[in-house]
Amino acid sequence: MADSAGSAPRHRSRLRLRTAVLEREIKFRIPEERDAAAVCDAIEGAGFRLESSGLVTHEDGYLDTDDWILFRAGIALRLRREGERLTLQAKTIQSKTGEVLTRTEWAQEAPPTDPPWESLPNGPVAILLRPLAKLRVLARLTTRARVESERKMFRWLHERELLGSVTLDRVREAGTQNGGDSYRELEVEALDGAAAALEEVRAAVERRLDLHTSVESKLAAALATAGEKLPEMPERAYALYEGDxxxxxxxxxxxxxxxxxxxxxxxxxxxxxxxxxxxxRVATRRLRTALQVFAMAIPEETRESLGRDLRWIGRALGGVRDLDVGLRRVAAMVSRAPEHERAALYVFARYLEIRRARRRVRLLRRLDSKRYEAFRERAQRWLDGGPTLWAPIAAPESASAAGGVHPALAPAYMVGPRIVAEWDNRMREACQEAERKSTPANVHALRIAVKHARYAVEYFAVSEGQSAHHRARQLARLQDKLGEHQDAATLLRHMRRYARTIPRRDRQLLLGARGVMDRLEPETRITRGELHELWELGAGADVT
Structure with a gap:
């Protein structure tokens, strides 16, 4: 219930100052012509009870850097002022589920001054943001949007059981008072164990009022009040054209x-x-392939410099990603494994999580290193330089004898087919080797060859037309099939290492681990049918 001053209940705020909270809620944006009381009536008409718990006003300042580092990291950071109290709150932007928004929230006391800050008091938000320290996020924070809210609060109950809370907000851009645009939003937030009741509320409001839930984040809504919107990845400058x-x-x-x-x-x-x-990781892999595919258009020094750094950071990314894939596969195996294997899978998952945590530490060290910082600076110079920096146009000895034009300066539609054919040939050679002897190493080499051939096709798809897009999709499916074999082989390798750590006296765990390995072993092998499909796909790719 609200205290005598009409402020928000304090027990929930104290909890949030200690740890992260998993928030489950639904939201309704209420049109101006609608009566907000009708939504509350619909909730109570579904068999629930709303009990008023006070009225508060607060101001939210949404913080980020000039290049939107926090948004790109998947969180919204806001500084909430409620009376004399300042709270710093962070929340994941993407929901883990669909219509019911499931997000994680962190909160702690905020510094007494406005951002930017040199540091934060110790707390959940400060701990959350530590991996971004090298990017100097705190020192670069600025207020991207500021809104004021008048909030009516209700306790949400079923008979005497507290299910959660309902809040009704009137939100407007800060400082505009009654003259600015505003909107109304009703939120229903469920306590643990009340998810089913949340779905009942959603269905009741939709059925009675034809009002659907909103998934717009408060950050996006706050920016909209100021006439702005969230950024998109800046890729338009790299659009390809047929005449390139x-x-x-x-x-x-x-x-x-x-x-x-x-x-x-x-x-x-x-x-x-x-x-x-x-x-x-995918971006680094595509970059490394591009350095090979476009070798004649990129100076050797640039290729070698970029390639070394991309291989170095790509290995650290791959080490973490491989274990993410393994953990996801183990979770799927648990649901269909016999009872004696489940215990082994549960312990194995903890083993993988520990290895992932160690690899993530190594990845962060590389991202924080001077070498990576220098790589980023060089890459930015290359980006700013454009084609004149990439193409060795001052190399007449490399020009074709016929026209004296360097291949890098020729239209891509003329050079591309020959380049794609080269990678097709490499794929077929890898296919023949895997068919001759389908060892895990050969299957892995084949997958890499298919990936390179696919990327080469995609790089020239604009000049080659719809057939190239279709073929790239075919190659992607085959790459995924081969990837399943490779993922199984990687997981089997981890499982064998884990099995060696199980004490001999723990016979049940050993039997479970052996059962899992027996189940994984056939999944590492490739069939002749898959190899034949690859051979057919690569046939006829030669360019004369």
């Missing part, structure tokens, strides 16, 4: 994937969603 030279395609391809790599770095550092590691 090979040097243009090379520069744009490298620029696009360097942009993706750096865009996903904050999320990789923060570690709230494994997809950031995946996307950053």
């Amino acid at each position: 030279r090979l040097a243009d395609v090379a520069a744009k391809t490298l620029g696009r994937h360097l942009t993706r790599m750096f865009w996903n770095e904050p999320g990789t550092r923060l570690n709230l969603d494994p997809n950031y590691v995946h996307d950053m």
